[in-house]
Amino acid sequence: xxxxxxxxxxxxxxxxxxxxxxxxxxxxxxxxxxxxxxxxxxxxxxxxxxxxxxxxxxxxxxxxxxxxxxxxxxxxxxxxxxxxxxxxxxxxxxxxxxxxxxxxxxxxxxxxxxxxxxxxxxxxxxxxxxxxxxxxxxxxx
Numbered sequence: 101x102x103x104x105x106x107x108x109x110x111x112x113x114x115x116x117x118x119x120x121x122x123x124x125x126x127x128x129x130x131x132x133x134x135x136x137x138x139x140x141x142x143x144x145x146x147x148x149x150x151x152x153x154x155x156x157x158x159x160x161x162x163x164x165x166x167x168x169x170x171x172x173x174x175x176x177x178x179x180x181x182x183x184x185x186x187x188x189x190x191x192x193x194x195x196x197x198x199x200x201x202x203x204x205x206x207x208x209x210x211x212x213x214x215x216x217x218x219x220x221x222x223x224x225x226x227x228x229x230x231x232x233x234x235x236x237x238x239x240x241x
Contacts, residue, residue, distance in 0.1 A: 102139050102140055102141060103136075103137070103140045103141075103214060104140070104141050104142075104143075104214070104215045104216070104217055104219075104220035105136070105140060105141070105142050105143070105212050105213060105214055105215060106142070106143045106144075106145045106153070106202070106206075106208060106212070106213045106215055107123055107142050107143070107144055107145065107211065107212055108145045108147060108208045108211055108212070108213065109123075109144075109145075109146065109147065109211070110146065110147050110148045111146055111148055111149055111196075112171070113170075114144065114146055114154070116170060116171060117187075118189070118192065120169075121157070121186060121187040121188070121189055122169065122184050122185065122186060122187065123184065123185040123187060124169070124170060124180075124181025124182070124183065124184045124185070125181060125183040125184070125185075125211065125212075126180055126181050126182075126183070127182070127183075129183075129211060129212075130183050132211065132212045133162060133183035133184075133185070134183075136159060136162060136185065136212065137159065137162075138159050138160060138161055138162070139158065139159060140158070140159045141156070141157075141158050141159075141220065142156065142157045142158070142159070142187070143155075143156055143200075143215070143220065143223050144156065144157065144192065145202070145208060146196055146199065147208070149196070150196050150197055150199055151201070152196065152197075152199025152200055152201055152202075153199050153200040153201075153202065153223055153227065154192060154193055154196045154199045155189065155190070155191050155192030155193060156190040156191050156224065156227070156235060157187040157188055157189045157190050158187065158188045158190060159185050159186070159187060159188075160186045160187065160188050161185075161186045162183070162184065162185050162186070163184055163186065164182050164183055164184070165179075165182055165184050166179050166182055167179075169181075169184075190235060191227075191231075191233065191235055193231055198230065198231065200223055200226045200227050200230060202223070
């Protein structure tokens with residue numbers, strides 16, 4: 101059964117993640133990676149410079165990699181996020197200031213937060229209305 105999540109990162113992390121559509125988890129958060137399955141759907145949430153949903157995607161596959169990828173890994177020459185997700189990007193907005201706000205009751209203090217289908221569908225509907233687009237079949241993919 102498909103699950104819905106918010107992936108949380110800062111501007112630099114998202115810009116790098118969108119280059120190859122990859123997201124990573126550390127050994128400390130491997131449990132989050134293990135419970136994420138192909139077909140799961142994501143909202144991409146940036147915490148800086150704005151606090152908003154900036155796009156949506158779907159998990160294609162997950163894999164473990166011992167190749168340096170992220171800027172901090174390259175800087176320190178150490179694998180920090182070996183548990184990775186290959187994402188299919190459904191939609192990302194160019195101007196992140198136009199992102200979708202989430203209710204203040206949502207606490208986003210981790211790299212991945214599970215969301216129920218009803219709340220997720222509200223995010224999609226708000227995005228479609230604000231961005232004047234149709235996000236095809238995101239809830240039924």
